[in-house]
Amino acid sequence: MEMSTSLGSDMLRLEKDIYNCVGHQFNINSPQQLSAVLFNELKLKPASARKTQSGYSTDAAILEELKDDHPVIRFVLEYRQLAKLKSTYSDALPLLINRKTGRLHTSFNQTGTTTGRLSSSQPNLQNLPIRGETGSKIRQAIIAQPGWLLLSADYSQIDLRALAHISQDAELIATFQRDEDVHTHTASEVFGVPDAEVTTKMRRAAKTINFGVIYGMSGYGLQQATDLTREEAELFISTYFKRYPGVKNYIDNTKRQAAALGYVQTVLGRRRYIPEINSANRLAREAAERMAINMPVQGTSADIIKVAMVNLHREMARRGLKTMMTLQVHDELVFEVPPAEMDIMKLLVQDIMPAAMKLSVPLKIDVKTGPNWGEMA
DNA sequence: AACTAGGCT
DNA sequence: GTATAAGCCTAGTTG
Numbered sequence: 527m528e529m530s531t532s533l534g535s536d537m538l539r540l541e542k543d544i545y546n547c548v549g550h551q552f553n554i555n556s557p558q559q560l561s562a563v564l565f566n567e568l569k570l571k572p573a574s575a576r577k578t579q580s581g582y583s584t585d586a587a588i589l590e591e592l593k594d595d596h597p598v599i600r601f602v603l604e605y606r607q608l609a610k611l612k613s614t615y616s617d618a619l620p621l622l623i624n625r626k627t628g629r630l631h632t633s634f635n636q637t638g639t640t641t642g643r644l645s646s647s648q649p650n651l652q653n654l655p656i657r658g659e660t661g662s663k664i665r666q667a668i669i670a671q672p673g674w675l676l677l678s679a680d681y682s683q684i685d686l687r688a689l690a691h692i693s694q695d696a697e698l699i700a701t702f703q704r705d706e707d708v709h710t711h712t713a714s715e716v717f718g719v720p721d722a723e724v725t726t727k728m729r730r731a732a733k734t735i736n737f738g739v740i741y742g743m744s745g746y747g748l749q750q751a752t753d754l755t756r757e758e759a760e761l762f763i764s765t766y767f768k769r770y771p772g773v774k775n776y777i778d779n780t781k782r783q784a785a786a787l788g789y790v791q792t793v794l795g796r797r798r799y800i801p802e803i804n805s806a807n808r809l810a811r812e813a814a815e816r817m818a819i820n821m822p823v824q825g826t827s828a829d830i831i832k833v834a835m836v837n838l839h840r841e842m843a844r845r846g847l848k849t850m851m852t853l854q855v856h857d858e859l860v861f862e863v864p865p866a867e868m869d870i871m872k873l874l875v876q877d878i879m880p881a882a883m884k885l886s887v888p889l890k891i892d893v894k895t896g897p898n899w900g901e902m903a
Numbered sequence: 904a905a906c907t908a909g910g911c912t
Numbered sequence: 913g914t915a916t917a918a919g920c921c922t923a924g925t926t927g
Binding site: 553555556557558559580609610613614618635638639640641643644645646647648649650652653685737738740741742743744745746747748750751808809812813816817819820821823824856 | 914915916917918919920921922923924925926
């Protein structure tokens, strides 16, 4: 395809640049060979030194730290990005187009995850690129059948709303009841300034911690993910928990309950057993604790969208609509819609998705339409 | 088959 | 002293 060839020529250019920088050819796709080139030949020293079982890691986080130390680094980062998009999407997807239908069909696996999410395979259509110019181009290849349109409806901040409900944290609940920007408000709470004075940097840090909380992030993790120092990161987290004591309680109570019962569960009672929660091995136990913290949140979001899918399908059938529910991406549903049904489908998703579950905070969706998955408005 | 890396929510 | 952010799927390399 066109895109593959343009990706291919960009990669060839980068390949030459990389060999020129280094002085010889090698397999850039081999982490082992790349590691030898960067750390043995060029003597580069990553700030956070080692990693991986077999040697020095060359993953993107490490290369980012080395960006200014040697010109080859930027070429490698760009090469890696294009290589991923080409091999996983641009080259692979066309081969999976069904001969009879002329279309791409994924498998949605209903029992493959520990939290209750769906997964998607052959191809995975839940991880199509969305960032960057090339990423967007790939998504634009996902189109509705001739004459039809795509409609996408995604839940706004569903995990944080689930967390607000589960934890019953007063501040988090109030934020969503007032329909405020949750990251901006967290920044305001943690930095002690009015919402209107929150800067882009402050909001970005708050966004990282809002997601980090759901995953049981540590001070170290926050430091790695931001440009904060270790001390700033620790202070940031402890301040967050002072402002959101309900969230802190949720984390402590969930760990305790998981240890006592051996499992955690979602709002609808979906369980995940976590035997490692009482492991004598601290690393294994702490990993188990993070799973315990995350599962009720991620799993409740999965419960919500599954209820919405059933309710929507039932209503679409009752009305005899031709619209097809085509994709689910954890907090998003994508429909293929005949133009004549677009107005009613917008009303239906707006009616049914937010009502899927009654929580302590409102559920909200954003709706977009367009000719393909990359250009929706 | 294991490992590394990286795409998404 | 060591590791440190949840859940997935796929591709390329290595042995």
